[in-house]
Amino acid sequence: SQQGEEDPQALSIQEGENATMNCSYKTSINNLQWYRQNSGRGLVHLILIRSNEREKHSGRLRVTLDTSKKSSSLLITASRAADTASYFCATDASDYKLSFGAGTTVTVRA
Amino acid sequence: EPEVTQTPSHQVTQMGQEVILRCVPISNHLYFYWYRQILGQKVEFLVSFYNNEISEKSEIFDDQFSVERPDGSNFTLKIRSTKLEDSAMYFCASTGLAGEQYFGPGTRLTVT
Numbered sequence: 001s002q003q004g005e006e007d008p009q010a011l012s013i014q015e016g017e018n019a020t021m022n023c024s025y026k027t028s029i030n031n032l033q034w035y036r037q038n039s040g041r042g043l044v045h046l047i048l049i050r051s052n053e054r055e056k057h058s059g060r061l062r063v064t065l066d067t068s069k070k071s072s073s074l075l076i077t078a079s080r081a082a083d084t085a086s087y088f089c090a091t092d093a094s095d096y097k098l099s100f101g102a103g104t105t106v107t108v109r110a
Numbered sequence: 111e112p113e114v115t116q117t118p119s120h121q122v123t124q125m126g127q128e129v130i131l132r133c134v135p136i137s138n139h140l141y142f143y144w145y146r147q148i149l150g151q152k153v154e155f156l157v158s159f160y161n162n163e164i165s166e167k168s169e170i171f172d173d174q175f176s177v178e179r180p181d182g183s184n185f186t187l188k189i190r191s192t193k194l195e196d197s198a199m200y201f202c203a204s205t206g207l208a209g210e211q212y213f214g215p216g217t218r219l220t221v222t
Contacts (some may be wrong), residue, residue, distance in 0.1 A: 031209055042190065042215035043153070043201060050209075095165055096205045097142050100153040 004032070004072075004089035004101035019076040021104040023089030024069075032065060032072050033098065035088045043088070046074075071075045079108045112136045114214035116202050122220045123192055131187045131217045133202030134168065141205040142185045145213075146170070146198040153201065159185065190222045 006024045013019050034046040047074070049056045049065045049072065056063045062075040076083055088104045090098040115134045121216075123129050135142050144156040159177055176188045181205040189196055203213040 033211060035213070040199075040218075041204075043213040045210055045212055048208075048210045071164075090153075092209065092211075095158060095160070095210075096209060096211060097143070097155055097158050097166055098145075098203075098211055099155065103154050 006087070006101045006104040008084060009102070010105045010107070012034045013079055013108065015079060015081060015108055017079055019079050019083070019106050019108075021058050021074050021087055021106070023074070024026065024091060025070050025072075025089075025091045025099075026070065027091045029067075029091045029093050031092045031094065032063075033090045034061075034063060034072075035090060035100075036085045037062060037103070038085045039089065042110050046087075047061055076106070079106075081110050084108045114204055114212050115218055116176070116200075116214035116217050118217060119215065120218045122222065125194060125221055126191050127129075129189050129192055129219065131189075131200050131202075131219070133185045133187070133214055134183050135185055135204030136206070136212060137183070139204035139206045139212075141165075142179070143203040143211070144187045145201045145203060147201065147216075148198045155201075156187075172173065189219075192219075194221050197221045 004025045007022045031050045033048045037042040047058045060077045065072045086103040088103045090100045117132045147153045151220040157171045158165045174190045178186050188214050199216045203217045205211045
């Protein structure tokens with residue numbers, strides 16, 4: 001399987017701190033996408049990074065991709081209470097079919 | 111901003127009944143998908159649809175499942191005879207040429 005696997009499973013931080021989570025996968029990919037899911041809700045697309053890209057930014061989000069290590073990281077800077085959610089990486093190996101990891105649950109304490 | 115929509119938001123059905131979950135993908139997207147997420151578990155791929163036919167399906171997508179694009183806007187998932195284990199959140203998604211896959215808000219299916 002080439003599913004992404006996130007690490008850590010859970011993360012608790014103080015508002016204003018940075019949150020970093022990692023994703024590892026097993027096979028070659030076309031791209032890797034990060035999603036946020038609030039409890040019981042839908043998946044919100046955060047960012048897509050292609051296999052030939054190493055870093056991408058979107059607002060307070062920074063994503064890196066290391067294809068030699070088959071890993072990616074998502075950094076959320078200056079976290080807010082509203083960032084409390086589960087974060088998933090999803091890998092696209094072919095035909096845009098996504099394989100999801102189990103997610104990292106982030107709790108931002110006020 | 112365009113978005114994927116799904117109806118209903120919650121469907122309760124009895125075991126053995128047929129259900130149809132509906133989705134309206136983003137209008138200029140070409141690839142459509144169904145995924146499901148059993149409570150507390152990973153999001154799992156069910157099926158992908160392109161050019162009016164199934165392009166790939168998972169082991170979960172057995173003969174009880176079917177998909178259809180009955181017109182230019184809707185994309186449906188039918189479960190012919192629901193089982194208790196079909197209870198899950200079902201997500202529709204669509205992808206444009208850029209590869210970003212956008213998900214709908216989901217339909218929570220409860221089979222009793």
